[in-house]
Amino acid sequence: xxxxxxxxxxxxxxxxxxxxxxxxxxxxxxxxxxxxxxxxxxxxxxxxxxxxxxxxxxxxxxxxxxxxxxxxxxxxxxxxxxxxxxxxxxxxxxxxxxxxxxxxxxxxxxxxxxxxxxxxxxxxxxxxxxxxxxxxxxxxxxxxxxxxxxxxxxxxxxxxxxxxxxxxxxxxxxxxxxxxxxxxxxxxxxxxxxxxxxxxxxxxxxxxxxxxxxxxxxxxxxxxxxxxxxxxxxxxxxxxxxxxxxxxxxxxxxxxxxxxxxxxxxxxxxxxxxxxxxxxxxxxxxxxxxxxxxxxxxxxxxxxxxxxxxxxxxxxxxxxxxxxxxxxxxxx
Amino acid sequence: xxxxxxxxxxxxxxxxxxxxxxxxxxxxxxxxxxxxxxxxxxxxxxxxxxxxxxxxxxxxxxxxxxxxxxxxxxxxxxxxxxxxxxxxxxxxxxxxxxxxxxxxxxxxxxxxxxxxxxxxxxxxxxxxxxxxxxxxxxxxxxxxxxxxxxxxxxxxxxxxxxxxxxxxxxxxxxxxxxxxxxxxxxxxxxxxxxxxxxxxxxxxxxxxxxxxxxxxxxxxxxxxxxxxxxxxxxxxxxxxxxxxxxxxxxxxxxxxxxxxxxxxxxxxxxxxxxxxxxxxxxxxxxxxxxxxxxxxxxxxxxxxxxxxxxxxxxxxxxxxxxxxxxxxxxxx
Numbered sequence: 001x002x003x004x005x006x007x008x009x010x011x012x013x014x015x016x017x018x019x020x021x022x023x024x025x026x027x028x029x030x031x032x033x034x035x036x037x038x039x040x041x042x043x044x045x046x047x048x049x050x051x052x053x054x055x056x057x058x059x060x061x062x063x064x065x066x067x068x069x070x071x072x073x074x075x076x077x078x079x080x081x082x083x084x085x086x087x088x089x090x091x092x093x094x095x096x097x098x099x100x101x102x103x104x105x106x107x108x109x110x111x112x113x114x115x116x117x118x119x120x121x122x123x124x125x126x127x128x129x130x131x132x133x134x135x136x137x138x139x140x141x142x143x144x145x146x147x148x149x150x151x152x153x154x155x156x157x158x159x160x161x162x163x164x165x166x167x168x169x170x171x172x173x174x175x176x177x178x179x180x181x182x183x184x185x186x187x188x189x190x191x192x193x194x195x196x197x198x199x200x201x202x203x204x205x206x207x208x209x210x211x212x213x214x215x216x217x218x219x220x221x222x223x224x225x226x227x228x229x230x231x232x233x234x235x236x237x238x239x240x241x242x243x244x245x246x247x248x249x250x251x252x253x254x255x256x257x258x259x260x261x262x263x264x265x266x267x268x269x270x271x272x273x274x275x276x277x278x279x280x281x282x283x284x285x286x287x288x289x290x291x292x293x294x295x296x297x298x299x300x301x302x303x304x305x306x307x308x309x310x311x312x313x314x315x316x317x318x319x320x321x322x323x324x325x326x327x328x329x330x331x332x
Numbered sequence: 333x334x335x336x337x338x339x340x341x342x343x344x345x346x347x348x349x350x351x352x353x354x355x356x357x358x359x360x361x362x363x364x365x366x367x368x369x370x371x372x373x374x375x376x377x378x379x380x381x382x383x384x385x386x387x388x389x390x391x392x393x394x395x396x397x398x399x400x401x402x403x404x405x406x407x408x409x410x411x412x413x414x415x416x417x418x419x420x421x422x423x424x425x426x427x428x429x430x431x432x433x434x435x436x437x438x439x440x441x442x443x444x445x446x447x448x449x450x451x452x453x454x455x456x457x458x459x460x461x462x463x464x465x466x467x468x469x470x471x472x473x474x475x476x477x478x479x480x481x482x483x484x485x486x487x488x489x490x491x492x493x494x495x496x497x498x499x500x501x502x503x504x505x506x507x508x509x510x511x512x513x514x515x516x517x518x519x520x521x522x523x524x525x526x527x528x529x530x531x532x533x534x535x536x537x538x539x540x541x542x543x544x545x546x547x548x549x550x551x552x553x554x555x556x557x558x559x560x561x562x563x564x565x566x567x568x569x570x571x572x573x574x575x576x577x578x579x580x581x582x583x584x585x586x587x588x589x590x591x592x593x594x595x596x597x598x599x600x601x602x603x604x605x606x607x608x609x610x611x612x613x614x615x616x617x618x619x620x621x622x623x624x625x626x627x628x629x630x631x632x633x634x635x636x637x638x639x640x641x642x643x644x645x646x647x648x649x650x651x652x653x654x655x656x657x658x659x660x661x662x663x664x
Contacts, residue, residue: 002524002544004600004636006563006607014564015599018606022624057598192334212334231338232346258354265594265632266389267347268336274350275338292354294626300597302632304336329661 001201003300008198012054012076019061023326026065034074034081035089036061041070046165046174047093050102050158051086052109053078055197055299056218059154062295062327068162069102069325077197077299078219080108086116091124098127098171100178102157104150105134129175133157135187135307137246138215138223151218152259152296152307153185156319159328163321177318181309186243189305190223190235191216191261195298214238218261218298218305232268236275239306244283253288253316255309256280262297264304269293272304280308289319295327333533335632340530344386344408351393355658358397366406366413367421368393373402378497378506379425382434382490383418384441385410387529388550391486391628394659400494401434401657409529409631410551412440418448423456430459430503432510434489436482437466461507465489467519467639469578470547470555483550484591484628484639485517488651491660495653509650513641518575521637522555522567523548523593527630546570550593550630550637564600568607571638576615585620585648587641588612594629596636601625604636612640621651627659 020029051073060072073081135153161178194203204220215223352361383405392404405413449460467485493510526535536552547555
């Protein structure tokens with residue numbers, strides 16, 4: 001294992017320290033609790049809180065800031081944050097309008113966020129609503145999941161619900177917006193290589209020199225099948241088809257995210273995106289907005305994933321709304 | 333070799349196609365000539381043009397847009413663009429105030445940009461000024477270079493000279509600004525793994541399981557020495573020390589870029605950045621601005637590089653000025 005780390009036990013704390021130093025104007029980082037806060041919170045609005053295991057950077061901490069998350073709770077690598085940690089962040093970001101928890105559908109995360117929500121209600125009277133992201137069409141149940149896994153589409157939920165909260169909507173409305181995004185988002189990923197968890201020190205799984213995993217999870221959980229390596233065009237079909245089989249994406253504007261798994265460079269991601277968009281167009285799907293890059297990753301895994309959102313005009317407007325975070329930053 | 337590509341001969345064209353589809357509002361891409369243009373050019377200002385071999389994305393095409401480059405000429409992977417291609421882009425972006433060529437110091441690039449400048453002067457009377465970026469302190473001469481190589485610091489030159497041009501400065505002034513950035517920029521990189529050029533199909537060089545290359549070039553050219561793998565803290569010292577030995581960075585605000593080589597995820601880059609900034613502070617260097625991510629890459633190489641700019645107040649203001657490109661995007 002060759003990684004830019006010191007002691008494998010310290011990777012989360014030390015990575016958060018670097019993130020804090022790199023973004024002092026955007027982030028306040030609690031290095032004890034492993035919680036990341038928006039440096040300039042906006043009072044009176046619904047607060048958005050997400051989190052999960054580390055190793056998926058920039059998710060979630062890179063999405064903390066104006067127009068997106070108010071806090072991110074970072075667990076150890078591929079491990080849920082703990083209830084006390086989430087409770088503390090929940091209480092801290094509540095400025096009276098309540099808090100939306102955005103949780104990826106993994107058993108540990110769902111359980112810990114639920115406990116934290118109850119604790120926060122008991123301790124400080126914070127009103128918490130929760131949505132669970134389950135966009136991965138690859139498998140029904142998985143290693144750490146009952147039901148579908150939450151993967152790249154989480155970015156859509158955080159961006160669009162974040163813009164809705166920023167606009168002053170109340171907790172129920174923000175929750176409904178988030179749920180609508182989840183209901184209309186589907187994802188599918190693939191791995192060319194395994195990731196290596198620092199504390200394990202060796203690849204999570206083995207892939208042959210000409211072998212790939214289709215439907216990979218973002219923790220290296222098994223997907224649908226092993227396959228031989230294929231061309232970018234054929235791989236794009238492998239990404240697009242299971243998504244379109246699961247939901248009809250024609251007739252609405254679509255937001256597309258072609259995300260790298262951490263070790264795939266932009267050179268390849270752009271090439272892949274060209275194939276994906278061409279196939280979508282041939283199938284009658286109109287891409288209205290797109291994003292290409294490493295956003296929801298799996299440590300040093302090579303590979304990519306496609307997430308599609310069947311949007312409407314309001315979702316597009318919320319997507320376009322200003323955002324100022326380390327990983328997404330734009331004016332309208 | 334497992335890469336998200338089709339025919340290795342088509343990677344540049346196909347990657348550019350995807351880039352064009354992903355950024356229709358920012359870029360106009362000429363898929364015949366492999367030139368990338370700013371979609372909404374600003375008339376009357378000095379135009380900035382850069383380019384070089386492909387495989388370093390987002391450099392240079394990802395830096396085309398308001399406040400940075402007007403055009404990028406993309407060669408084949410790790411191969412200079414050709415004179416006719418550069419000449420065409422030079423003539424096209426000139427709106428009367430002349431064109432600045434920003435060239436990384438590789439023999440082929442320097443020669444081809446020089447020929448293109450002469451051709452553009454002869455054919456269309458375009459006034460061209462040129463700066464050559466040579467920020468890599470690792471080696472004096474290299475595989476493709478007489479003198480020092482141009483690497484990550486190119487980003488500083490393109491951003492700061494781009495802002496100066498956007499402000500309406502004339503060609504000589506913009507050139508002087510660019511040269512001042514070059515004179516005050518130093519870089520040093522390291523590789524944990526080789527890159528693999530698609531057409532070659534195998535790694536450019538071999539590194540053992542516990543071996544790294546210090547002072548690596550962005551095409552996999554040899555650096556100063558092979559070393560055994562070290563901790564992030566020790567590696568940060570390996571990056572910082574040769575830079576500070578080459579130029580005094582105390583007493584001025586410094587802009588720091590900790591860049592990935594393409595396959596190193598943010599999780600590790602942030603951790604590494606924390607080490608780097610701490611060491612800089614201990615050595616009396618004050619980081620005023622920082623950037624962490626994969627910006628000047630070497631295909632799928634794992635590793636990182638540090639670039640430091642000894643800035644002054646004007647350079648900081650130009651760094652902070654608005655920029656709207658695929659890879660850098662901010663308001664003041």
